[in-house]
Amino acid sequence: xxxxxxxxxxxxxxxxxxxxxxxxxxxxxxxxxxxxxxxxxxxxxxxxxxxxxxxxxxxxxxxxxxxxxxxxxxxxxxxxxxxxxxxxxxxxxxxxxxxxxxxxxxxxxxxxxxxxxxxxxxxxxxxxxxxxxxxxxxxxxxxxxxxxxxxxxxxxxxxxxxxxxxxxxxxxxxxxxxxxxxxxxxxxxxxxxxxxxxxxxxxxxxxxxxxxxxxxxxxxxxxxxxxxxxxxxxxxxxxxxxxxxxxxxxxxxxxxxxxxxxxxxxxxxxxxxxxxxxxxxxxxxxxxxxxxxxxxxxxxxxxxxxxxxxxxxxxxxxxxxxxxxxxxxxxxxxxxxxxxxxxxxxxxxxxxxxxxxxxxxxxxxxxxxxxxxxxxxxxxxxxxxxxxxxxxxxxxxxxxxxxxxxxxxxxxxxxxxxxxxxxx
Numbered sequence: 001x002x003x004x005x006x007x008x009x010x011x012x013x014x015x016x017x018x019x020x021x022x023x024x025x026x027x028x029x030x031x032x033x034x035x036x037x038x039x040x041x042x043x044x045x046x047x048x049x050x051x052x053x054x055x056x057x058x059x060x061x062x063x064x065x066x067x068x069x070x071x072x073x074x075x076x077x078x079x080x081x082x083x084x085x086x087x088x089x090x091x092x093x094x095x096x097x098x099x100x101x102x103x104x105x106x107x108x109x110x111x112x113x114x115x116x117x118x119x120x121x122x123x124x125x126x127x128x129x130x131x132x133x134x135x136x137x138x139x140x141x142x143x144x145x146x147x148x149x150x151x152x153x154x155x156x157x158x159x160x161x162x163x164x165x166x167x168x169x170x171x172x173x174x175x176x177x178x179x180x181x182x183x184x185x186x187x188x189x190x191x192x193x194x195x196x197x198x199x200x201x202x203x204x205x206x207x208x209x210x211x212x213x214x215x216x217x218x219x220x221x222x223x224x225x226x227x228x229x230x231x232x233x234x235x236x237x238x239x240x241x242x243x244x245x246x247x248x249x250x251x252x253x254x255x256x257x258x259x260x261x262x263x264x265x266x267x268x269x270x271x272x273x274x275x276x277x278x279x280x281x282x283x284x285x286x287x288x289x290x291x292x293x294x295x296x297x298x299x300x301x302x303x304x305x306x307x308x309x310x311x312x313x314x315x316x317x318x319x320x321x322x323x324x325x326x327x328x329x330x331x332x333x334x335x336x337x338x339x340x341x342x343x344x345x346x347x348x349x350x351x352x353x354x355x356x357x358x359x360x361x362x363x364x365x366x367x368x369x370x371x372x373x374x375x376x377x378x379x380x381x382x383x384x385x386x387x388x389x390x391x392x393x394x395x396x397x398x399x400x401x402x403x404x405x406x407x408x409x410x411x412x413x414x415x416x417x418x419x420x421x422x423x424x
Contacts, residue, residue, distance in 0.1 A: 002146070002173040007035035010145050010172050014106055016041050016063070021104035021132060022049035024070065024095070026270050027125025029110040029147030030054045030178040037061065048088075048102050050095065050332065051075075053181040053270075059083050069095055070332030092237065092267075092335040093294040095128030100135070107136035108145040111165060112154045113175070119164040123152040124180055124276070125268040126163055126287040137169040144169065149176040153280035155287050158263065163287045183270050185241055188219040191356045194392035196220045199308060200227065201395075202350050202388065206256045208233040208302035210339045211242055213270065216354050217308055218242040225249035233257035234264035235302050237294055237335035239285060241271040244278045258301040260286065267293040267335075294335045299342025305349040307339035311380075312355070313368045314389060316407040316422055318398045320353060320381035327376035340385050347399075351387040357415040367418035369410050389413065 005013075010032055014020065020036075022028050028049070037057035045064045052059070052074035059066045065084045068075055069092075078085050090098055109129060111120035122130070137144035146165060157163030167173065188196070196219035203209065203224060209232055211217040221242025224232065226249075233254045234243055243264065246252050254262050267290040269279055279285060292298060299305055312330070313321040323331045343351040358365050369391075373379075389396040389410060396409035404424045411422035 002167055002170040004173050004175065007031040007147070007174050007176070008038070010174050011035035011039060013143060013145070013172065014045070017044040018106060019102070019104040020045065020047045021099055021102070021107045021129065022047060023109050023125045023129045024049065024127050024268060025051040025053040025072070025125065026180055026268055027109050027122065027127060027129065028052070028054050029108050029145075029174070029176070031176045032108060032145060032147045032174055033058055048099060048104055059085065070334055071329055072331070076330070087329045087332070089333065091294070091333045091337045092128065093291050093338055096131060096289070096291055099128060099132045104136070105141070106143045106145060107133050108147070109133055110147045110149055110152060112152050113148040113150055114167045118167040119162070120146060120148055120167065120170070121154040121156070121164050122287065123155055124270070124279070126157070126289050127267055128290045130289050133165060134169060137165070137171060143171050145172040145174065146170045147174040147176045147178075149178050151177055151179040153276045155279050155285065156283050158260065158286040158288060161288050161292070179273070180276055182273050183213070185218065185272055186215045188215040191392045192216050192219050195354050195356070195390055196223055198390045198395050199352050199354060200224060202352055203229070203306050204304060205229040206231045207304040207306050208235050208257050210236040210299070210305070210307040211240065212309055212336070213238060213240055214310060216310065220308060221246050225251055231256060233302065234266070235259060235293070235299065235305070236266050237268070237290070237339070239264070239266035239269035239279070241275050244271070244275050247278075247284065256303045258303050259298050265293055290335070294338035296338060296342035296345060299339060300345035300349065305343050305346070307343045307351045309336040309339065309351070309353055310355055311353050313370060313373070314355070314410065315373050316369070316371050316410055316424070317403060318383040318386045318389070318406050318410070319373065319379050320386060321373065321377060322380035324378040327378060333380060337381060337385075340381055344385055344387065352390055353381070353386065353388065354390045357391040357393055357413065365415070365417065367415055369414040369418065369422060371421055
């Protein structure tokens with residue numbers, strides 16, 4: 001049985017020089033990370049994680065080094081304040097093997113309180129940490145600390161992947177009432193709406209969908225929920241409010257998927273409190289480890305797979321920059337490459353990359369579609385992986401086209417002010 005401690009008592013279990021592994025985003029234990037932030041005696045604490053979703057002083061403390069696989073707003077703010085935050089390039093399905101190699105002495109996660117049989121649901125995050133959580137709990141030289149919060153939804157896995165830890169596996173259990181971080185849902189603009197309307201033309205009834213976060217994917221989901229189509233399946237890295245709306249509209253049956261028919265599959269969920277209430281006790285959604293959900297071979301085995309992802313910039317060759325701005329880290333690779341690659345294994349599947357045609361910098365309108373990238377640009381998606389680019393001006397289908405044809409297609413969906421410089 002685990003030792004039951006307060007968050008502060010559990011935080012004292014770490015050495016001033018130590019290693020700590022935390023899940024991505026919604027799997028992070030809020031009270032425990034805040035308690036770690038109250039300590040000021042760190043000399044060399046190395047934290048492995050991604051996409052911070054907890055406000056804590058921990059990463060601003062001297063002697064704390066945070067190695068992140070995905071930057072969000074909190075990472076960017078920490079960098080701006082001078083904290084030691086470093087980016088580890090990896091797509092999401094490699095997080096698990098990398099964490100196994102790092103083997104942090106302490107592993108932690110948030111979960112629900114144990115049920116009558118002693119099982120603590122891993123709630124909003126399966127991701128790439130499950131195996132390492134278990135390894136830490138089974139190793140007498142390591143420590144598994146679980147924060148069990150009554151405010152987190154109880155969710156489920158599937159088959160041999162129960163998406164839960166048993167209390168007998170846990171070394172330290174923290175009782176908590178902290179609520180999961182709620183992700184704001186931005187209102188779509190006219191540009192977002194135009195992009196979404198182009199995108200839904202690629203999504204037939206019965207398609208299996210992967211959608212990301214943001215106004216455009218949510219608008220796509222809303223249009224599908226309001227449209228005449230249906231019988232959709234969901235096989236998506238991230239379960240969002242848009243996915244919930246599709247379910248509530250009766251548009252999701254998961255009946256025609258090639259993989260895991262009958263349930264919507266995801267590896268983590270992030271969104272509104274309403275989404276978390278929807279997921280609580282909902283066995284129509286299965287949380288599976290990321291190495292399964294994001295496997296290109298598993299993705300490709302689904303019927304009429306359509307993936308929807310975003311980008312920051314594209315050049316006339318079709319190369320995509322999606323996680324850096326002017327060579328500086330902005331977000332991360334995440335699972336976008338996994339789903340682009342998975343959809344690319346079958347020509348009947350489609351990978352949609354959506355973005356506004358322009359942005360404004362220093363009061364000047366600039367194109368996101370450029371003739372070529374400058375020195376220092378970091379490519380996220382190579383040109384040979386890219387299928388469809390969508391802006392508010394239309395659709396550029398690149399797969400199978402020559403370099404000249406790609407440039408012409410991209411010029412046609414660029415802002416009119418920049419088309420001439422893109423044409424070959």
